[in-house]
Amino acid sequence: AQSVTQPDIHITVSEGASLELRCNYSYGATPYLFWYVQSPGQGLQLLLKYFSGDTLVQGIKGFEAEFKRSQSSFNLRKPSVHWSDAAEYFCAVGRQYGNQFYFGTGTSLTVIP
């Protein structure tokens, strides 16, 4: 069965510091991988997605993620965090053929001045 694990429930970083949010997936075939962000009072917004090709994917707001098949990971990174990045981040996996998406439980990011 497909599943997504986000090991870190909550992360606190200082503004300007680098960020890495972890995501591990379990899926037997080629996964479609996504990162979404949910800001307070806002709907989920897509940051980036990976289907195939270059394993380093660039997204909006300066985020990037790297797909590592050997580690079944799709970690999200940002070199310098801004206070406005404080939000909940969700990793998701979709099947190549199908309709369902499987979301992780999310990582809450706090940014301190």
Next chain:
Amino acid sequence: GAGVSQSPSNKVTEKGKDVELRCDPISGHTALYWYRQSLGQGLEFLIYFQGNSAPDKSGLPSDRFSAERTGGSVSTLTIQRTQQEDSAVYLCASSLLAGNTDTQYFGPGTRLTVL
């Protein structure tokens, strides 16, 4: 342009009552999803609509849950005989195309509280 809208934004109901949650997808989007987000949980897939095809209901947790999509646009999620464990945020998303490659656009959600 308008995004995905959901109503009501908040709903408080008593155990055993029925509730209807509404989703207005982005105009022209053919695919529509419903998810449930419980406290401390990730998003749980509930149901998927694609055009005139039969919906994928595989995520509905019980037969108390049902959904319909009229005219390929507005969708209503109905929960009958609500239970306290139904308390959650119900999210709707739409995408222009079918399948898992297209970006899903999410609504702000309906927060359901069952007393």
